[in-house]
Amino acid sequence: MQEPPTLRRYLKKIALWAIAVYLVAGVVLYFIQDRLLFHPEVLPANYQYKFDVPFQEMLIPVNKKVKLSAVLFNAEKPRGMVLYFHGNSANINRYAKYMPGFTKNGYDVLIMDYREFGKSTGRLTEEALYEDALLMYKVARTRFAPHQIVIYGKSLGTGIATQLASVRDCRRLILETPYYNIGDVASEAAPIYPYSLMLNFRLPTNEFLPKVAAPVVMFHGTDDDTVPYASGEKLTSLFKKGDTLFTIEGGEHNNLNDYPIFHQKLDSVLQL
Structure with a gap:
């Protein structure tokens, strides 16, 4: 009919x-x-950082026009350095509260603001993220050998950290709430679009991870509604022998620091 x-x-x-x-x-x-x-918070060039732990502000020149704002948090007797790549919002101020978790374990921590974040200048692109990460590593190498450098990424910073660890030697790569790639996260929110053709930032952690020679440790909460646990868990299919995923039951995207088990595991990893 x-x-x-x-x-x-x-x-x-x-x-x-x-x-x-x-x-x-x-x-x-x-x-x-x-x-x-990206949800950056810009700071005036004359802004003065104030933290409760010892630190020194650094300005890392990329070229004549672009400079990266960074802060070095100092351990009492440093035995190495953590290169910390932060998430997609605010600036260094938001992440400073996490630094004592590293300094108490004997690690200096160098954290920079991406271009367009905080006091950093220049245009933000994926290529710039990787280029600037290499500059951070170069600063670390003036003070410590590769086996004394830990590369740490949180949220958005996990893709940047993994890319750096795929091209430079380090003691360990630690990823907090990592993603398989940006398209994988986007497809969770709106699965009807061809993100491989649309995205300006791909950050393909899944392509970088197999090239990382250093031991890899990941932390992810099961109730993460920003970067789904499943997206991070998919990376375990790319693990080599000795790589580890610590699952935080009930953990969300921004509260793993509230879980004693997170600190216990992180302390044990940093003491290795």
């Missing part, structure tokens, strides 16, 4: 509207994707 012409026209109209909404929403997503991914 044939559908009546009016019904066919009605269904066709609905299909055309659905396609139009899909395309318009896709275009909007494409143009606002960087604002969805």
Whole structure:
């Protein structure tokens, strides 16, 4: 039995509207994707950091126009350095509270703000993230040997940390709430778009991880609604012998620091 012409026209109209909404929403997503991914807080150039632990502010020049704002947190008797790559929001101020977890274990910590974050200047691109990470490593190497350098990534910073560890030697790579790649996370929120063709930032942790020679340790909470636990867990299929995933039951994206088990495991890893 044939559908009546009016019904066919009605269904066709609905299909055309659905396609139009899909395309318009896709275009909007494409143009606002960087604002969805990054939430920086800019600081004035004369801003003075104030922390309760010993530190020194650094300005790392990239070229004549671009400079990276960084802070070095000092351990009492440092036996190495942690290169800390932070998440996608705010600036160094937000992450300073995590630094004592490293300094108490005898590690200096160098943390920088990405371009367009804090007091750092320059345009933010994926290539710039990798380039600037190499500069951080170069600073660390003026003070410590590769076997004394731990590369640490939190959230967005896990992809950057993994890329650095894939091209430079280090003592250990530690990833907190890592993702398989940015497309994998985006597809959880809106699975109907071809993200491989749309994304300005891919950050393919899954491509970098097999090239990391150092031991890898990951921490991820089961109730993470920002980077789903499943996205990080997929990386375990790329583990080499000795790599480890510590699962924090009930842990969310930004509260692993509240769990004693997180500190116990992190302390044990840093003491290795």
